[in-house]
Amino acid sequence: MTEKLDRTLWEDNLRKIKDRIHCVKGITQTKITPESRMREDLKIMGDDAWEFLEYIIGEFATDLSAFNFDKYFPSEGELCSPMHYWRKYSGYYDKKYEVLTVKEIVDSTVEGKWVGKTNSKP
Secondary structure (H helix, E strand, O other), X not given: OHHHHXXXXXXXXXXXXXXXXXXXXXXXXXXXXXXXXXXXXXXXXXXXXXXXXXXXXXXXXXXXXXXXXXXXXXXXXXXXXXXXXXXXHHOHHHHHOOOOEHHHHHHHHHHOEOOOOOOOOO
């Protein structure tokens, strides 16, 4: 029974997260999957990523204190740099930052704390 409740909660949280991404980024919900990568596929970076994580904390009462933002996303300042376009098209961001999927976020909302990788690239 607990497994079924967890699955229902997981699916409800996924739906809410997809709704939020759709509202903020305008991405069709059918294109947002658990495997979608936040930075690479959904183009959520900088302040948008920070605000999205604040939504996760508030909406789902999820403790993200173990989550290291800088390992997954460039800062808004880095995105505004004249070097941003070179970095974007050269693959620089893909080499520097870890991949974060929608699934990792949904899993964390169900557990109530960050459950993704903690020993990531420095």
